[in-house]
Amino acid sequence: MYRAPNFSSAALFVVPLLALLDVRLIPGPMLLASVALPVMMAYRGRAAINRRELTLSLIGLCVGTAVGAWGLSLAAISARSD
Numbered sequence: 001m002y003r004a005p006n007f008s009s010a011a012l013f014v015v016p017l018l019a020l021l022d023v024r025l026i027p028g029p030m031l032l033a034s035v036a037l038p039v040m041m042a043y044r045g046r047a048a049i050n051r052r053e054l055t056l057s058l059i060g061l062c063v064g065t066a067v068g069a070w071g072l073s074l075a076a077i078s079a080r081s082d
Contacts, residue, residue, distance in 0.1 A: 018025040042049065 014029045015026055018029065
């Protein structure tokens with residue numbers, strides 16, 4: 001399977017160099033690499049996006065994130081009380 005170079009593969013080279021400079025610089029390129037390519041692909045194929053399914057998916061994502069954050073906060077509170 002052919003895999004074209006993209007932002008993710010560029011991050012493989014950039015992250016070690018940034019780690020040599022300062023470890024706090026690492027999250028930026030990794031976030032850019034993980035977000036930029038899907039956003040560009042979605043923009044290019046925006047005519048084929050099913051808006052109803054996208055809306056339902058985003059609602060599910062928001063609800064799942066809220067439930068997960070709530071669960072983690074409960075776990076953190078119980079871990080502190082132990």
